[in-house]
Amino acid sequence: MDYRKKFAVERGEKPRLSKIDASYTGKHESHEKALPEIQAHVESMDKLQYLLYADGNKSLLVVLQALDAAGKDGVIRHLFSGMNPQGTSVFGFKQPSRDEAAHDFLWRAHLRTPGKGEVVVFNRSYYEDVLVVRVHKLVPESVWSKRYDLINDFEQMLSQNGTTILKFYLHISPEEQLARFKQRLDDPSRHWKISESDYSERELWPQYVEAYEDAMAATSSKQAPWYVIPSNHKWFRNLAISQIVSDTINEMGLKLPPARVDIAEIRRKYHAAAAEGKPGEGHRAKKNAKVG
Ligand code: ATP
Ligand code: MG
Numbered sequence: 001m002d003y004r005k006k007f008a009v010e011r012g013e014k015p016r017l018s019k020i021d022a023s024y025t026g027k028h029e030s031h032e033k034a035l036p037e038i039q040a041h042v043e044s045m046d047k048l049q050y051l052l053y054a055d056g057n058k059s060l061l062v063v064l065q066a067l068d069a070a071g072k073d074g075v076i077r078h079l080f081s082g083m084n085p086q087g088t089s090v091f092g093f094k095q096p097s098r099d100e101a102a103h104d105f106l107w108r109a110h111l112r113t114p115g116k117g118e119v120v121v122f123n124r125s126y127y128e129d130v131l132v133v134r135v136h137k138l139v140p141e142s143v144w145s146k147r148y149d150l151i152n153d154f155e156q157m158l159s160q161n162g163t164t165i166l167k168f169y170l171h172i173s174p175e176e177q178l179a180r181f182k183q184r185l186d187d188p189s190r191h192w193k194i195s196e197s198d199y200s201e202r203e204l205w206p207q208y209v210e211a212y213e214d215a216m217a218a219t220s221s222k223q224a225p226w227y228v229i230p231s232n233h234k235w236f237r238n239l240a241i242s243q244i245v246s247d248t249i250n251e252m253g254l255k256l257p258p259a260r261v262d263i264a265e266i267r268r269k270y271h272a273a274a275a276e277g278k279p280g281e282g283h284r285a286k287k288n289a290k291v292g
Contacts (some may be wrong), residue, residue: 001026001027002070002246002247003227003240003243003244004225004227004247004248006101006229007215007228007229007240007244008220008225008226009217009220009222009225009226009227009228010220011217011220012217012218014214014216014217015055015213015216015217015228016213017171017209017213017228018209019073020171020228020230021230022171022172022173022176022230022231022232023173023176023230023232023233024230024236025045025230025233026236026237028236028239030140031233031235034235034236034239035235035255036113037239037243038235038238038239040241041142041239041242041243041245041246042078042079042082042242043082044246045080045082045083045085045242045245045246045249046082047082048246048249048250048254049083049084049087049088049119049249050084051249051254051255051256052087052117052118052119052249052252052254053084053086053087053117053118054117054254054256054257055117055254055255055256055257056116056117056257057116057117057162058116058117058162058163058164058252058254059113059114059115059116059117059118059119059120059162059163059164060114060118060119060120060163060164060165060166060245060249060252061113061114061120061122061158061163061164061165061166062080062120062121062122062165062166062167062245063122063125063127063165063166063167063168064076064121064122064123064124064125064168064170065124065125065127065131065167065168065169065170065212066169066170066171066172066231067172067177067185067201067205067208068177068181068198068201068202069172069177069180069181069198070170070172070177070231071124071170071172071231071234071237072124072170073123074234074237074238075170075237075238075241076090076121076123078238079238079241079242079245080119080121083119083149084103087117087118087119088118088119088120089112089114089118089119089120089121090120090121090122090123091112091120091121091122091123092122092123092124093108093109093122093123093124093125094124096108102141105126105129105147105150106126106150106151106154107123109122109125109126109154110154111288112154113158113163114163114164126151126154127151127167127215127219129144129147130144130147130148130151130211130214130215131208131212131215132213133172134210134211135204135207135211135239148215148218148219150157151219152218152219152221152224155219155221155223155224156221156223156224158224159224164223164248164249164252165223165225166224166227166244166245166248167219167220167224167225167226167227168224168226168227168229168241168244169212169216169226169227169228169229169236170229170231171228171229171230171231171261172231172232173232174202174205176232177202178202181194181199183200191205216228227244228238
């Protein structure tokens, strides 16, 4: 099953989140049965990140958005922690600082976009500026409604500069969210994660759904597609995202750069005398060879 095809949002078409089964697992029966496939995708992501880094001309930006407890942190921990930290980073977007708020809404995101050869994961993103900002009326509609076009232009610019963009909405049901909050209550090691605002934000679920549906319809594009990932089952969420990420990097046309030295010559010059095992041996062996 190609999850890119299955879960992609079409530009201009509102995904009806209430009609999308958040518990979907496709033909996969259980976590245990899906595990080898997840591991294979994660290994492939790791290898491809090495290739992206070596190629040095392109980059990948992964945007994770979701309501609380949908599993953004879990995706980062399970899928991206295998990648080499040299060349991979994660950035979380909280309420803007004074300095950030003093600039346009894309400024702080632009500062963190990946350089050539890099993978960057955004845990929340500039999309908060058409989501939480809209739901809580932090700016008037005349301001946030113009941001979709600005976001499309921004993503197009990144894309033209060699950045591939993937955007995931982790889709959970309100019942699953409440069950996860309850698990936190029952686990003292996770009490620090509980905030009352998580519960008050739940009251705004329909408003968030509307804001997400509008944002995804307005900003899903060929160069920066949105995917709605059924996430009630954490393992299925990991399976779908890891497949989409690895298939996407695989098709970025990455190449290992050619060697900058004559490999045969280096081998002959420095490794021919490796059996003797001392630094400088290869050089001496060459000198001796000339004399003899
Ligand atoms: P977790 O709760 O799992 O630790 P989180 O991403 O929810 O992860 P929090 O610190 O709880 O992290 O939340 C960050 C908050 O910052 C969210 O409520 C988010 O909506 C808010 N936020 C992010 N960007 C903006 C923005 N531009 N304007 C206003 N609020 C924002
Ligand atoms: Mg939170």
